[in-house]
Amino acid sequence: MIQEDNSPINDLNEIEGLSLSDEKVEKRRLRPLTSFLEFDLSHRPTQARDRISKKRVYLGFAVGLLIIGLGLLVNVNSAQSFLDFPDASAPISLKTAFSASWLFVGLGLFIIVTRALLMFYGRDFFIGHKFAAVVIQKPFETGQRQADSLDGYIGVRYRSRIVNVLGLTSFTQHIIDLQHPNETKTIPLYITNNGNGVSKKWEELTRQMQMPAIFNTADGIIEIAPEDIQKPLPRLIKEGKIKVNEKDLYKVPHSFNIVEDADSCQIDPLIRDSAFSKTSALLCLCTFFALAFFGFVSSIGHHTPLPYVSLLTAAIVLFGLVPVALFFRKKRIVITKNGIRIKSKWLGIPSFGFLIPTDKLESLHVVHNSYDFKYSLVIGADGQTTHIGRGLPKDDLKWLENFINAHIKRFMYTR
Numbered sequence: 001m002i003q004e005d006n007s008p009i010n011d012l013n014e015i016e017g018l019s020l021s022d023e024k025v026e027k028r029r030l031r032p033l034t035s036f037l038e039f040d041l042s043h044r045p046t047q048a049r050d051r052i053s054k055k056r057v058y059l060g061f062a063v064g065l066l067i068i069g070l071g072l073l074v075n076v077n078s079a080q081s082f083l084d085f086p087d088a089s090a091p092i093s094l095k096t097a098f099s100a101s102w103l104f105v106g107l108g109l110f111i112i113v114t115r116a117l118l119m120f121y122g123r124d125f126f127i128g129h130k131f132a133a134v135v136i137q138k139p140f141e142t143g144q145r146q147a148d149s150l151d152g153y154i155g156v157r158y159r160s161r162i163v164n165v166l167g168l169t170s171f172t173q174h175i176i177d178l179q180h181p182n183e184t185k186t187i188p189l190y191i192t193n194n195g196n197g198v199s200k201k202w203e204e205l206t207r208q209m210q211m212p213a214i215f216n217t218a219d220g221i222i223e224i225a226p227e228d229i230q231k232p233l234p235r236l237i238k239e240g241k242i243k244v245n246e247k248d249l250y251k252v253p254h255s256f257n258i259v260e261d262a263d264s265c266q267i268d269p270l271i272r273d274s275a276f277s278k279t280s281a282l283l284c285l286c287t288f289f290a291l292a293f294f295g296f297v298s299s300i301g302h303h304t305p306l307p308y309v310s311l312l313t314a315a316i317v318l319f320g321l322v323p324v325a326l327f328f329r330k331k332r333i334v335i336t337k338n339g340i341r342i343k344s345k346w347l348g349i350p351s352f353g354f355l356i357p358t359d360k361l362e363s364l365h366v367v368h369n370s371y372d373f374k375y376s377l378v379i380g381a382d383g384q385t386t387h388i389g390r391g392l393p394k395d396d397l398k399w400l401e402n403f404i405n406a407h408i409k410r411f412m413y414t415r
Contacts, residue, residue, distance in 0.1 A: 031161070032175065033122060037191040041208045045128040050188065052118045060115030064108040071104025125187045132178065134185055146185045154179045155212035155223065156189065158202045160378075160385050162275070162369070170275035172385045174198045176205055179214065196383040199362060203229045217365070230382075233361045234412040237405060244406045253396040255389065258403075265407045267333040267400070268345075269389040276326040288319035331388050333379075335404065337411040340379060342386050356381045358412050364404055366397045377401055 033052040040046055120139035126132060133147035157179040164170045176190040176198070189205050192198070203226050206213040212223040228236065236242045252258055257268040292312055325346045332343040332350050339361060343353030356379065363380035369390070376390035377397045389397055 032173075032188055032191050033118070034191060035173070035193055037188055039125070039127070039187075039189040039205075041127070041189065041205065045126065047124065047126045049122060049124050051122040057115050057119055060111055064110075064112035064115070066108070067111065068105050068108035071102070071108065127178070127187065132185075132187055134187060136184070146182070148180065148185055152180060152185075153211065154181065154221065155214035156202065156206045156209055157214050157216070158198070159216065160195070160380075162387065164275055164277070174385075176202050178209065178211070194383070195385060199230045199382050230362070232359050233364060233405075234358055234408055237409050242405060244409050245402050246406065248399075249403060249406055251399075253393075253399055255392050255396040256400065260407075263336060265335045265411075267335075267404070269331060269333075269392065269400075271330070271389055271392055272328050273331040273344075273388065273390060274326055274329040276323065276329070281323055281327050284319040284323040288315050291315040291319070331386075333388065333404070335407045335411060339412075340404075340408075342379065342388075354384070356384055360384070361408070364401055364408075366394060366401050368394075379404075 032050050034050050035053060035056070037048060037050065039048045117139055120137065122137045124135040124137065124143075126134075127150075129150075131147060131149045132153065133145060136144045136146070138144075155178075156176060158174075158176050160172050160174045162170050163173050171193060172195065174190075174192050174195045175188055178187040178189055180186045189209075190198075190201050202213060206226050206229070213226055213229055214221050214223050228241065233242070237244065255270055257270065259266040259268075292315060328347065330345040332345055332353070334341040334343065334353075337358070339355050339357040341353050341355045343350045345351070360381040361379075362382060363378070365378055365380075366375060367378050367387075368375055372390075374391045375394045375397050376392075377388040377400055379386050379388060389400065
C-alpha cells in the first residue's frame, strides 16, 4: 500500500508498472469536509455527499458558546455591567478584564459564524455506468456541476494527508479516490481517519471500478498491480519489484546520523519533525508573558506571592516546557529483523516508540506534500503512517529511502 497524500515517490524503475504523465495531473488536492465516507459501488448508478458532519458543527457551536460565556463571566464579580466601559480612574485589573471580555466574545462569535457557513459548503458525487459528475455547493451560489465520462478518469488512487489541528498536533487522513486529471472532478470513494484495512479497501475498489490502482510520485503517476497492493515491502524487494542501489550507500548526507551494528541500524534525521507550528509557538510565548504580567499585576497588594508563584509555575510548564518539547521534537528510525521502530525524541530523550512488524511494512517513499510543498519520507503500513525528515532536500531523502531498503533487504530478506 502506498502512504501519503500528495506524494512524489521514488525512481519509476523501482516498481513495475505503467508511468503516466505528471503534466496531465494538477498538483492541488482538494480537502474533503467529511471525516468518513464510504461510496457504495456494489451497484451503479450510485451517489454520495461530502459535507461537514453535524457532530463537528454542533461541537463548534458549543465551543463558541462556551467561550462567549467565559467572556461574559469575566466581570461577574465586578460592580460594573459587562457593557459599561470602565472609566479612566478604574483600576488596571478592571480595564484588563473588560478587554478580555470582548476578546472572548468576538472569538466565540467567529467560531459560531464559520461553523454555520461550513454547513452550506460541500460536494455531491454521482457515478454511473458510463459517466461521473461532481456538484460543488457554496454559500449564496448556485451549485456548479462538473461531469465527464469514466474513460476520462485515470484510475483509483490511494493517498493520505496530514491534518494539522490548530498548529498543535496532527493526524493522518486516508483517502481513496477516483482520480481525474482535473482535480475538481476527482471523486473520493473512501475516507477515514483509521488506516486499518485501507490496503484491502483500495484493492477492492480498484477491482469494482475495473480501473488501474495508481499513486502519485515525485516523477509522475505510477500504476501498481492489484495483487501487489497488500504485499509486504520486504517481499517486493525480494521479488525485485523494488530495486536497491548499492552504489554510494555509505556516502551519508549531512542531514543524518547513522549508528549500526550486526543486528540493528539507527538513523537520526537532523531536523525537527513536529506538527507544532511557529505560529503556535509564538502564541504560547505570548500567552506565557501575558499570564506572568497579569498574575504579577493581580498579586500587587497581597501579603503572600503564593498565588502568583503557582500561576507562574503552571505557565512555565504549560506554555514553556511542553511547547518547547513539542516544537523541537525529532524522529529516530531503528531497523532490525523484527521490523522498523519509529521513536520520537523529546528534548533529546527518545521514547519507546512503536514497531512496524516485517509482515505489516508496505511502503517506503519520498513524497512531496501539496499542503506545505515540502518533501518527506513516508513509511507506511496498514493502519500506520509516519513522515520522516519533512523539509529535508529531496536528494537526501532519496538516499535515505535507498539506505533503508538496503537494510530491509539485509535484515528481513530471508523472512
